[in-house]
Amino acid sequence: MKKLLLLSVLFLVPAVQADMRILACEPEWGALAKEIGGAKVKVHNATTAKQDPHHIEARPSLIAKARRADMLLCTGAELETGWLPLLLQKSSNSKIQPGKPGHFMATDHVKMLEVLGKVDRSMGDVHGDGNPHIQTDPRRILQVADALVGKMKIVDAANASHYQQGYQSFKQRWQQAMQKWNQQAQVLRGMPIVVHHRSWVYLQDWLGLKEVAALEPKPGIPPSTGHLVGLLKTLKQTPAKVIIYSAYQNPRSANWLASKAGIGAVQLPSTVGGTPAAKDLFGLFDDIVQRLVKAKG
Secondary structure (H helix, E strand, O other), X not given: OHHHHHHHHHHHOOOOOOOEEEEEXXXXXXXXXXXXXXXXXXXXXXXXXXXXXXXXOOOHHHHXXXXXXXXXXXXXXXXXXXXXXXXXXXXXXXXXOOOOOOEEEHHHHOOOOOOXXXXXXXHOOOOOXXXXXXXXXXXXXXXXXXXXXXXXXXXOHHHHHHHHHHHHHHHHHHHHHHHHHHHHHHHHOOOEEEEOOOOOHHHHHHHOOEEEEEOOOOOOOOOOHHHHHHHHHHHHHOOOOEEEEOOOOOOHHHHHHHHHHOOEEXXXXXXXXXXXXXXXXXXXXXXXXHHHHHHHO
16 A cells, blocks of 8 residues: 555655756856756866867777757867767767757857968868867857857756746846956057967957967977077067967977067967866956966066
């Protein structure tokens, strides 16, 4: 009798709506999904700020995450071309394959810079569809959010109103934050910089920074001693204010050139987790702007 009563109670209890499982290729998209989805999503990031997203392995643990995912959020534009196709193949998860609502590429929803079309390996680590590092421009982050919320509402229609509310809250707070960042960064417009890798073109486009040189002779090619000596000569003719590099890049070349040229070298967070202050998307841009303003002096 007690067993029958227990079974009756269990059948009467409504099923708990499971979290939507999201696999984000990079931390910025995982953070964005959390801003929109809140408690209704469970996010796993395939990479960290300490890793180069061009070069990771489709390891078994990551394949297992992909197999269980309801959505895949990636940058696209060939950034993950070295590992994402294999991950999708090994996952055998139809929900996150190209063409499905659960397959989301952020670069499909913004205007791309440095679109080259046909490329070859002699040009270095470049991308024909455009420079993929869109996450350093908050204007493009908002454009991605506009598109992402629509996909989330399709994949998890039961929580569509929750995602819309989360998006509206994020949009309002983000627009207010952008006003603050724009005001703080006015002093940076026109500031000449040296970059380690050409991963800051969207930041430059947003803030009006002027790139005068890159540490890498070609994208993805480590700087040689000869190249650095040549850059030192270049900087004597065309001075820069600061050299910027990411958390996953070796700072040795930046520090050497900075010391010889008498300028600063600053590590900027290229994504969430890149510095202790960059705990979320808001902290990411707070820290980027603050570090650049401090470097300018």
